[in-house]
Amino acid sequence: MSDYEIPAIGFSEAATENLGKYGRMRKQYLQAHRSGLYNSLLLSGTLYTHLLEIDQTARKRLDLMMPEMAKAAGATKELKAHAPLRLAGLMNTCKAQVEEIILNELIWD
Template identity: 40%
Template sequence: MNTNSRNVTYSTVGDYQLPNLTLNQPRKPLGKYGRLRRTYLMNHRPVLYNTMLLNGSLYPHLMEVEQTAESRMQQTMEQLLKQNPAPDKESRQMAWVQHMNSLKAQAEELVLTELIYS
């Protein structure tokens, strides 16, 4: 095996020198926002995606985005509920569900714009 200045080792396979690359396997599966960010990077920022994938920073980045997005969703939902209180859940269940779905859609739009698609 030969090594170069970047400490990458190579194996000879036939007439070729192939790098011995290993990818760290994620410990925890990605959630919704991590997967959305990964898809965005793959489709719209392929050079950045491949660079992060090869240098091992992709999974930590995706997990950080996931955690930040979940936290931001929770904070935004709390703020929106303070501004627009929900109807009584027991007496007006459908109105409560519609209200909460509307608030969640607003919060998610903010999170997607700020964290995922940037």
């Protein structure tokens, strides 16, 4: 028997299932590279809220930036009609560029 009571700190695995890709990436980054901040958020009970906010913000940024990036890259209806594979490659490149921006600004910051 012990005279110490240790509180159960954290959140359930079910709560983390609701996190999207970017929230899970942020959690992994914090655990691996910013353990002090991770532990502080965990102990204060705000980790899940922080991860959910990062995830939502990242998805909103992706939705806002993709059309702009695609337009700047030259993705048009004509390209879709005449060269669909080229358009697919162009859109994949745009998504990779937008995700790199999101990773640098939100996940790894």
